[in-house]
Amino acid sequence: MAWEPTRxxxxxxxxxxxxxxxxxSVPELFxxxxxxxxxxxxxxxxAGSLQIDVSMHASGDEAVPLVFGFHPYVSLxxxxxxxxxxxxxxxxxxxxxxxxxxxxxxxxxxxxxFKLGEREFDDAFDQVPEPGRFGVExxxxxxxxxxxxx
Numbered sequence: 001m002a003w004e005p006t007r008x009x010x011x012x013x014x015x016x017x018x019x020x021x022x023x024x025s026v027p028e029l030f031x032x033x034x035x036x037x038x039x040x041x042x043x044x045x046x047a048g049s050l051q052i053d054v055s056m057h058a059s060g061d062e063a064v065p066l067v068f069g070f071h072p073y074v075s076l077x078x079x080x081x082x083x084x085x086x087x088x089x090x091x092x093x094x095x096x097x098x099x100x101x102x103x104x105x106x107x108x109x110x111x112x113x114f115k116l117g118e119r120e121f122d123d124a125f126d127q128v129p130e131p132g133r134f135g136v137e138x139x140x141x142x143x144x145x146x147x148x149x150x
Contacts, residue, residue: 002026006040015044023059036060051148069124072134072145079138084116087135092127100124 003018020039024030036059043052058064076084090111094102102124109125116136132147 017042035064037064074136074143076138076141084136084138086116087113089132091125094124
């Protein structure tokens with residue numbers, strides 16, 4: 001994907017901004033999803049937090065049907081993954097088909113905290129409260145991902 005920087009990062013190297021134009025200039029992508037739009041990605045690092053803002057702007061005459069999500073990959077150095085404590089907010093788990101399209105039925109899950117063990121997640125969720133907080137901790141460390149606006 002051809003992300004274009006949209007402004008020079010600050011001198012301290014703590015922020016960046018980039019845009020991805022989805023406009024038919026790469027025909028094989030546009031053949032799969034024929035809706036012209038721009039994605040704008042902005043990241044800023046301050047006070048031990050990384051804030052990422054993603055916005056979509058339709059660049060054609062029609063609305064853009066778009067859903068996307070984040071896959072935050074975190075690590076707790078020195079702590080085996082199986083011993084991580086995971087904290088999830090209440091949210092709805094979506095049943096997906098082989099193409100990752102939601103097909104139902106869906107299940108509302110309560111907020112919960114558990115040891116990760118052998119579990120793996122490559123699932124789809126929605127109806128996440130704002131701010132949605134996802135946490136992983138172990139070995140005296142904690143990583144938290146907060147969805148500030150869904």
